[in-house]
Amino acid sequence: MRASGAIDCDVHPNVPSMQALVPYLDPYWQEMVDVRGIETFENRSFPLMAPINARPEWRDGKGRAAESVERIQRELFDRWDPAIAICNCLYGVQMINDEHMAAAFATAVNRWIAAEWLDKEPRLRASIVVPVQNPELAVDEIERWAGDKRFVSVLVLVMGELPLGKSFHWPIYRAAEKHGLPICIHLGSSYRHPVTASGWPTYHVEDYVVQTQAFQAQTASLISHGVFQKFPKLKVVLAESGVTWLPTFLWRFSKGWRGLRIEVPWVDRSPLEIVRDHFRLTLQPFDAPQNPVEVARALDHLGSEDLLLYSSDYPHWQFDGDDLMPAGFSEELQRKIMVDNPLATYPRLGGTI
Amino acid sequence: MAKHVVATAAEIPDGGRKLVEINGRPIAIFHVKGEFFALYDKCPHEGGSLCTGKLTSLVGSDGPGRYSLSRQGEIVRCPWHGWEFDLRTGKSYCDPVKMRVRNYAVSVESGARVVEGPYRAETFPVSVEGEYVVVEV
Numbered sequence: 001m002r003a004s005g006a007i008d009c010d011v012h013p014n015v016p017s018m019q020a021l022v023p024y025l026d027p028y029w030q031e032m033v034d035v036r037g038i039e040t041f042e043n044r045s046f047p048l049m050a051p052i053n054a055r056p057e058w059r060d061g062k063g064r065a066a067e068s069v070e071r072i073q074r075e076l077f078d079r080w081d082p083a084i085a086i087c088n089c090l091y092g093v094q095m096i097n098d099e100h101m102a103a104a105f106a107t108a109v110n111r112w113i114a115a116e117w118l119d120k121e122p123r124l125r126a127s128i129v130v131p132v133q134n135p136e137l138a139v140d141e142i143e144r145w146a147g148d149k150r151f152v153s154v155l156v157l158v159m160g161e162l163p164l165g166k167s168f169h170w171p172i173y174r175a176a177e178k179h180g181l182p183i184c185i186h187l188g189s190s191y192r193h194p195v196t197a198s199g200w201p202t203y204h205v206e207d208y209v210v211q212t213q214a215f216q217a218q219t220a221s222l223i224s225h226g227v228f229q230k231f232p233k234l235k236v237v238l239a240e241s242g243v244t245w246l247p248t249f250l251w252r253f254s255k256g257w258r259g260l261r262i263e264v265p266w267v268d269r270s271p272l273e274i275v276r277d278h279f280r281l282t283l284q285p286f287d288a289p290q291n292p293v294e295v296a297r298a299l300d301h302l303g304s305e306d307l308l309l310y311s312s313d314y315p316h317w318q319f320d321g322d323d324l325m326p327a328g329f330s331e332e333l334q335r336k337i338m339v340d341n342p343l344a345t346y347p348r349l350g351g352t353i
Numbered sequence: 354m355a356k357h358v359v360a361t362a363a364e365i366p367d368g369g370r371k372l373v374e375i376n377g378r379p380i381a382i383f384h385v386k387g388e389f390f391a392l393y394d395k396c397p398h399e400g401g402s403l404c405t406g407k408l409t410s411l412v413g414s415d416g417p418g419r420y421s422l423s424r425q426g427e428i429v430r431c432p433w434h435g436w437e438f439d440l441r442t443g444k445s446y447c448d449p450v451k452m453r454v455r456n457y458a459v460s461v462e463s464g465a466r467v468v469e470g471p472y473r474a475e476t477f478p479v480s481v482e483g484e485y486v487v488v489e490v
Binding site: 167225226227230257258259260261262265266268 | 398409414415420435436446447
């Protein structure tokens with residue numbers, strides 16, 4: 001099914017090699033890549049050869065995918081015809097322990113995205129990659145790109161050093177709110193802590209599926225710390241989260257809030273309402289049964305048609321064939337998910353399509 | 354609606370409460386700084402006895418890390434799950450429109466008036482000297 005005019009809110013350009021980034025690094029770091037023998041910063045959350053990380057037909061002879069604008073034009077734009085696609089580059093910047101090195105590589109990744117992707121394909125937009133390790137440096141990075149309207153959000157991983165609600169991160173939210181940039185919280189870890197709440201897992205499948213725990217933890221953290229009272233215009237996009245974990249979590253969270261809200265009195269309304277106003281979720285992967293009737297029920301449990309944002313998760317392997325939109329979505333809902341909801345979420349897209 | 358004499362004013366001190374039964378209905382009487390309030394004694398959530406809940410202030414905030422207290426003692430917290438109810442209205446904090454507990458009008462009347470009637474005081478004797486808590490049910 002084509003999706004002409006849609007806004008694809010989660011696609012992943014891959015950095016082909018360290019050498020691709022070197023021209024975009026400052027001179028000191030260019031030399032360090034050579035002298036220190038830095039080979040790559042690929043994130044362990046996305047091992048290249050894991051089947052989920054690229055559909056087979058999109059891999060080259062070495063198994064690599066989504067490494068050039070020509071490939072995304074052919075594989076994504078020609079096939080589904082979206083009006084816009086938003087690049088979330090998951091290169092392992094947020095895993096680097098040295099926060100200055102992280103900032104240098106964040107800048108290089110953003111320069112690479114601007115030059116190698118955005119300059120070459122006008123239908124592309126991108127999230128600003130930031131060194132979350134140091135919010136002051138992260139704000140510098142946001143300010144560096146804020147004047148470029150092709151950057152439409154700020155990208156962080158769902159698992160970093162600290163829960164995202166903590167005031168440590170608030171300078172990032174202040175800058176994001178000021179510039180109309182939603183915070184995109186994407187699946188993935190900086191591996192500072194075990195990726196499950198009960199310790200290190202053994203297998204990749206565990207690592208991948210339990211990330212919903214982290215989305216729950218960050219949703220609870222952001223709301224409980226009062227981030228949306230402090231930054232009332234801030235929007236959060238949960239990307240590649242699986243979506244359908246949300247209703248049961250919110251039933252639990254809203255019930256808990258009723259009895260415990262005196263602990264966090266700035267949370268002056270139900271978490272359910274705060275999520276409806278401030279959180280959005282990308283569509284793929286969509287964890288649901290095959291039966292369209294049951295899918296419709298799951299959508300009903302979300303309680304709002306405003307929450308979902310169309311996404312392919314290109315080049316990740318989340319669905320087969322052309323059926324990006326799961327069965328069970330009404331025509332009206334599909335239109336909202338493809339166009340209206342993204343436009344309402346990313347103010348910087350306004351007037352550009 | 355009938356007026357029921359349920360207690361002497363003196364037996365429920367400030368901050369105190371008394372559980373009474375009127376027409377088979379459990380009703381919690383609270384005394385807060387000279388005012389009396391009456392609520393149906395079952396939390397609309399799971400049925401906890403509000404009469405045994407803590408009386409608290411209304412906790413508010415104008416931003417993260419900022420706390421304010423108002424209306425000291427006028428909020429009852431259900432002892433089971435901590436849901437808060439306004440003694441004046443019976444409305445819950447969490448969902449004031451849909452989740453509320455029935456409240457009743459309460460007054461303190463002199464023994465002389467109570468003796469005149471038409472009050473119902475089946476459970477204990479009334480004398481003209483005392484003051485009595487009267488609930489309309």
